[in-house]
Amino acid sequence: MSAMFKITLPDASVREVAPGTTPADIAAAIGPGLAKAAIAARVNGELRDIGRPLEGDAALALVTSRDEADALELARHDYAHVLAEAVQHLFPGTQITFGPSTADGFYYDFAPPLIDGKAQPFTEEDLPAIEAEMRAIIARDEPLVREVWTREDLIARWRAKGETFKAEWAAELPDGEELTVYRAGRGDDAWLDMCRGPHLASTGKLAADAFKLTRVSGAYWRGDQKNAMLSRIYGTGWLNKKQLDQHLMMLEEAAKRDHRRIGADMDLFHLQSEAQGSVFWHPKGYLLWRQLEAYMRRRLDGAGYAEVKTPQLMDAHQWEQSGHWGKYRENMFVVPDEIPGTEEGAAVLSGDAELMALKPMNCPAHVLIFKQGIKSYRDLPIRMAEFGCCHRNEPHGALHGIMRVRQFTQDDAHIFVREDQLVDEVTRFCELLDSVYRDLGFEDYAVKLALRPDARFGDDAMWDKAEAELRAAVMASGLSEAIKARFEELPGEGAFYAPKLEFHLTDAIGRTWQVGTMQSDRVLPERLDASYVGDDGERHRPVMLHRAILGTFERFIGILIEHHAGRFPLWLAPVQAVVTTIVSDADAYAGAVAAALRAAGLRVETDLRNEKINYKVREHSIAKVPVLLVVGKREAEEGTIALRRLGSQAQEVMTLTACVAALGREAVPPDLRRH
Numbered sequence: 001m002s003a004m005f006k007i008t009l010p011d012a013s014v015r016e017v018a019p020g021t022t023p024a025d026i027a028a029a030i031g032p033g034l035a036k037a038a039i040a041a042r043v044n045g046e047l048r049d050i051g052r053p054l055e056g057d058a059a060l061a062l063v064t065s066r067d068e069a070d071a072l073e074l075a076r077h078d079y080a081h082v083l084a085e086a087v088q089h090l091f092p093g094t095q096i097t098f099g100p101s102t103a104d105g106f107y108y109d110f111a112p113p114l115i116d117g118k119a120q121p122f123t124e125e126d127l128p129a130i131e132a133e134m135r136a137i138i139a140r141d142e143p144l145v146r147e148v149w150t151r152e153d154l155i156a157r158w159r160a161k162g163e164t165f166k167a168e169w170a171a172e173l174p175d176g177e178e179l180t181v182y183r184a185g186r187g188d189d190a191w192l193d194m195c196r197g198p199h200l201a202s203t204g205k206l207a208a209d210a211f212k213l214t215r216v217s218g219a220y221w222r223g224d225q226k227n228a229m230l231s232r233i234y235g236t237g238w239l240n241k242k243q244l245d246q247h248l249m250m251l252e253e254a255a256k257r258d259h260r261r262i263g264a265d266m267d268l269f270h271l272q273s274e275a276q277g278s279v280f281w282h283p284k285g286y287l288l289w290r291q292l293e294a295y296m297r298r299r300l301d302g303a304g305y306a307e308v309k310t311p312q313l314m315d316a317h318q319w320e321q322s323g324h325w326g327k328y329r330e331n332m333f334v335v336p337d338e339i340p341g342t343e344e345g346a347a348v349l350s351g352d353a354e355l356m357a358l359k360p361m362n363c364p365a366h367v368l369i370f371k372q373g374i375k376s377y378r379d380l381p382i383r384m385a386e387f388g389c390c391h392r393n394e395p396h397g398a399l400h401g402i403m404r405v406r407q408f409t410q411d412d413a414h415i416f417v418r419e420d421q422l423v424d425e426v427t428r429f430c431e432l433l434d435s436v437y438r439d440l441g442f443e444d445y446a447v448k449l450a451l452r453p454d455a456r457f458g459d460d461a462m463w464d465k466a467e468a469e470l471r472a473a474v475m476a477s478g479l480s481e482a483i484k485a486r487f488e489e490l491p492g493e494g495a496f497y498a499p500k501l502e503f504h505l506t507d508a509i510g511r512t513w514q515v516g517t518m519q520s521d522r523v524l525p526e527r528l529d530a531s532y533v534g535d536d537g538e539r540h541r542p543v544m545l546h547r548a549i550l551g552t553f554e555r556f557i558g559i560l561i562e563h564h565a566g567r568f569p570l571w572l573a574p575v576q577a578v579v580t581t582i583v584s585d586a587d588a589y590a591g592a593v594a595a596a597l598r599a600a601g602l603r604v605e606t607d608l609r610n611e612k613i614n615y616k617v618r619e620h621s622i623a624k625v626p627v628l629l630v631v632g633k634r635e636a637e638e639g640t641i642a643l644r645r646l647g648s649q650a651q652e653v654m655t656l657t658a659c660v661a662a663l664g665r666e667a668v669p670p671d672l673r674r675h
């Protein structure tokens with residue numbers, strides 16, 4: 001008789017089971033309710049199929065739909081497989097490739113069938129039929145069975161079915177890796193896909209009314225534009241219809257808040273192909289930028305930062321020494337260091353020219369400033385800030401409005417500290433960041449600690465210390481207990497040179513945006529030979545804290561636009577008020593009202609056009625002007641105005657003096673109100 005396996009459950013109880021027992025068997029032994037609810041299992045921490053046999057002594061936790069993160073991951077992965085099965089049923093000759101889950105759903109990449117020797121990409125007109133076929137597959141409740149195949153058999157199977165992409169991928173997987181296939185259905189009609197899993201027990205475990213296919217796009221095989229173009233079908237998938245409906249409502253609201261549409265309505269900026277990935281800021285958009293920049297500069301001045309300005313172009317050798325050349329070279333804009341009409345210029349043709357690069361980040365340049373002159377331990381901490389313009393060569397397909405661009409300005413700073421100062425300095429930063437976010441209308445955010453990646457500089461002892469310091473700083477800070485309670489760690493997601501704190505904002509419709517960062521770096525000071533003289537008279541390495549609050553001005557302004565739906569608080573709005581007339585007899589008075597408001601420091605325009613007042617109100621509402629001041633003949637005679645707030649039908653009649661005083665107070669930036 002085979003030895004029994006000891007299975008430890010979350011309550012610390014131990015069950016002895018025979019080899020071949022599955023988590024589903026254990027769930028059934030515990031009770032019929034759990035047997036019905038269990039959808040997967042964690043075996044020694046690894047998420048696995050509920051029907052996969054246990055292989056030895058193990059810690060077992062059964063997963064149900066209440067474990068929402070795991071349940072969503074499983075469901076979305078299964079929806080992707082069902083999508084692929086449906087497409088191949090409907091469109092014979094389609095080749096399958098990959099289909100992962102995403103943050104809110106799934107996608108699958110296909111090589112479309114050939115018609116008259118030419119590939120016919122899928123279109124959004126195909127989606128309703130595909131959705132219907134997916135629901136039919138779910139209704140059939142096809143079992144999803146894990147199988148282990150040999151490499152030779154699997155490659156032969158894919159080639160026999162004309163699946164050239166799957167055959168290529170199977171041939172390149174590392175030797176010794178277990179090759180698994182999931183079979184959907186029964187008998188000769190079963191559908192197969194190569195996948196590590198895990199999956200639900202059957203397609204019927206999915207909710208047929210909790211998914212929707214959303215769009216179709218192009219994608220290159222394995223993300224390389226030199227490879228074949230594929231059709232990518234996206235979908236969103238959830239555990240039930242209520243979750244789906246909530247998500248679709250959020251998408252509808254997000255479309256209304258799209259920063260590109262609102263930016264055009266408010267005349268803030270535009271983008272065009274002549275400067276791919278760079279923003280043309282219009283006067284009103286740059287007014288918004290300047291208000292944000294002035295606010296941030298005041299906050300940094302108050303926090304003891306010294307502002308610097310560093311070059312756009314730096315020698316490639318500097319980037320090699322810092323380590324960025326090996327990590328970011330493909331995303332850097334590289335420029336030959338040539339002098340036209342000289343022998344140095346001719347060297348470009350022979351490939352012997354020295355190279356320079358537009359900076360993708362500011363940190364090496366800040367180290368070079370730090371190294372000018374001898375620094376003492378008494379000089380630290382040194383807080384060095386720069387609103388630094390950087391460039392990264394993002395792929396065209398990755399660009400998105402002003403949220404992801406090639407030219408951007410970082411809200412960047414580096415703090416050089418002694419070891420004994422580090423935790424206090426990170427704590428100070430967390431509290432500054434918290435205050436800034438609240439001033440800008442973000443009360444809700446999460447803090448996450450990105451831990452060491454597999455490919456990294458530095459030894460484990462250094463990483464242990466750096467990670468522990470960042471944890472301690474968050475807990476020692478004045479952040480709210482609610483924020484500390486949501487503190488989360490992200491294994492493997494740190495930078496190659498340092499762990500980092502990430503700050504994820506939640507906007508008005510529940511989306512999250514990763515913006516602020518704090519990185520504790522002992523690698524770059526070593527690589528670039530930065531040092532200070534300690535109280536012992538010896539040279540020591542400072543720790544370099546890389547930090548940002550907004551991230552980049554472009555992206556953060558895009559987030560602000562969508563968070564506020566363009567309805568900025570008065571202090572931030574590019575145009576704070578418009579004075580508009582009902583009749584031309586009030587033109588002179590409108591000018592006087594505007595002049596009084598400008599004298600009080602407000603940004604004001606006048607609208608004296610011969611248009612109906614309702615037309616003017618509508619137009620300025622679309623442009624998201626916070627305050628409309630309406631004047632006619634009566635207001636001119638009485639020295640009053642009719643004040644209308646954006647989004648309100650109500651009017652408040654007040655004297656000009658009272659109006660100027662009230663709006664003047666409201667337009668003061670929040671940091672100045674505290675003084």
